[in-house]
Amino acid sequence: xxxxxxxxxxxxxxxxxxxxxxxxxxxxxxxxxxxxxxxxxxxxxxxxxxxxxxxxxxxxxxxxxxxxxxxxxxxxxxxxxxxxxxxxxxxxxxxxxxxxxxxxxxxxxxxxxxxxxxxxxx
Numbered sequence: 001x002x003x004x005x006x007x008x009x010x011x012x013x014x015x016x017x018x019x020x021x022x023x024x025x026x027x028x029x030x031x032x033x034x035x036x037x038x039x040x041x042x043x044x045x046x047x048x049x050x051x052x053x054x055x056x057x058x059x060x061x062x063x064x065x066x067x068x069x070x071x072x073x074x075x076x077x078x079x080x081x082x083x084x085x086x087x088x089x090x091x092x093x094x095x096x097x098x099x100x101x102x103x104x105x106x107x108x109x110x111x112x113x114x115x116x117x118x119x120x121x122x
Contacts, residue, residue, distance in 0.1 A: 003049070003058060003064075004061050004064065004087070004092065005086075005090075006061070006065075006082070006083040006086040006087055006090075006092070007079060007082050007083060007086065009079065009082075012031065013030070013031040013032055013033040014030050014031070014032055014033070015032075015033045015035060016032055016033070016034050016035070017034075017035050017036075017037050017041075017042055017059070017067075018034060018035070018036055018037070018042075019036065019037065019038075019039060019042055020036050020037070020038060020039075022036075033074070035067075035071065041105065044063060044104055044105075045059045045060040045062060045063030045064075045101065045104075046058070046059060046060075046063075047059070047060050060101075061087055061092050061093050062087075062093050062097050062098050062100075062101035063101055063105070064083070065080065065083045065084050065087060065093070065098065065101075066098075066101045066102050066104075066105035066107050066111070067105065068080035068083055069084075069102070069105075069107040069110050069111050070105055070106070070107050072110070081114060084098070084111070084114060084115065084118065085118055088118055088119065095115060095119045098111070098115060099111075099112075099115060102115070
């Protein structure tokens with residue numbers, strides 16, 4: 001979420017998503033957190049960004065937030081909520097898009113109460 005300016009916290013590790021049976025790179029510098037995903041989850045919400053003149057595939061804002069809820073124990077619920085709140089406040093994602101992505105990622109039930117609370121008075 002740091003890539004999108006949704007948090008002021010810097011991650012301790014760089015998170016990398018790979019396929020279920022893909023070869024995992026050897027951790028070096030920076031420290032890596034490797035997450036395995038099915039092909040359906042891995043291919044959904046991918047965007048290409050240019051970081052320091054290098055084209056890098058990253059997940060969209062909605063997918064990133066949904067994944068934070070999916071990996072809530074590792075990421076922390078407070079960070080997932082901060083990202084959701086900031087993305088909605090900055091209008092970087094709509095509640096409808098967030099809800100669709102949550103359903104695709106299998107976290108709609110977990111995210112729905114937070115999404116409803118953050119958009120109740122909007």
